[in-house]
Amino acid sequence: MKGERLSIPKYAMALAHVASLRSEDPYRKVGAAALDFDNRVIGTAYNGLAPGYNPPPGFWDDRESRQKFMLHAEINLCSLFRRGEAKIIATTTMPCTACMQTLCAYGVKEIYYRDVYHLSDAPEIAALYQIKFERIIDYPGASIELGASANYEAH
Ligand SMILES: [Zn+2]
Incomplete structure (x- = not known):
C-alpha cells in the first residue's frame, strides 16, 4: 500500500x-457517502431519527418497536x-431492498458496501440493473470505533 x-x-x-460514527442508533450505526461523476464528494449521511426529533x-x-422510525x-x-x-x-x-430500489431510482451507477445484510435483495437488484456492486472491507480507518457500537446483525 x-x-x-x-x-x-x-x-x-x-x-x-x-x-456512521455520528449515528444515534445504539443497535446499528450505518454511514453512507455520495460522490458525483467527477468523484467529488456530494455529502455524507447516517441512520437516525427525523431531524429535530428528540x-x-x-x-x-x-x-x-423503534425500527420503523x-x-x-x-x-x-x-x-x-x-x-x-x-x-x-x-x-x-x-x-x-427499499434503499436499493431508491438508489436505483436516483440513477446511482456504483454501490460499495462493507457489512453483508443477508435479508436484502440488493445483489439481485444490482445485477438486473447492471449497477456495480462490490464489498469493501479494507480502507483507511476501518478499525475506528466509538464505544460499544459494533453490532453486525441484520438491521
Ligand atoms: Zn435501508
Missing part, C-alpha cells in the same frame, strides 16, 4: 465509516442530491 494512491471506492467507504427516555429499549442512511443521503447527480455510493451496511 505504501506510496499507492487511495482508490475512489476506499475513499468513499472511509467517509461513510466516519459518518426521543424520550426508554425510546431505544425495544429495538423492534429509523431513517436509513441511504435515504438521508438521497436527500442531498437530485436524480442523476450521484455516481458512487458507499455505505457501511449493504442497502436494504
Whole structure:
C-alpha cells in the first residue's frame, strides 16, 4: 500500500465509516457517502431519527418497536442530491431492498458496501440493473470505533 494512491471506492467507504460514527442508533450505526461523476464528494449521511426529533427516555429499549422510525442512511443521503447527480455510493451496511430500489431510482451507477445484510435483495437488484456492486472491507480507518457500537446483525 505504501506510496499507492487511495482508490475512489476506499475513499468513499472511509467517509461513510466516519459518518456512521455520528449515528444515534445504539443497535446499528450505518454511514453512507455520495460522490458525483467527477468523484467529488456530494455529502455524507447516517441512520437516525427525523431531524429535530428528540426521543424520550426508554425510546431505544425495544429495538423492534423503534425500527420503523429509523431513517436509513441511504435515504438521508438521497436527500442531498437530485436524480442523476450521484455516481458512487458507499455505505457501511449493504442497502436494504427499499434503499436499493431508491438508489436505483436516483440513477446511482456504483454501490460499495462493507457489512453483508443477508435479508436484502440488493445483489439481485444490482445485477438486473447492471449497477456495480462490490464489498469493501479494507480502507483507511476501518478499525475506528466509538464505544460499544459494533453490532453486525441484520438491521
Ligand atoms: Zn435501508
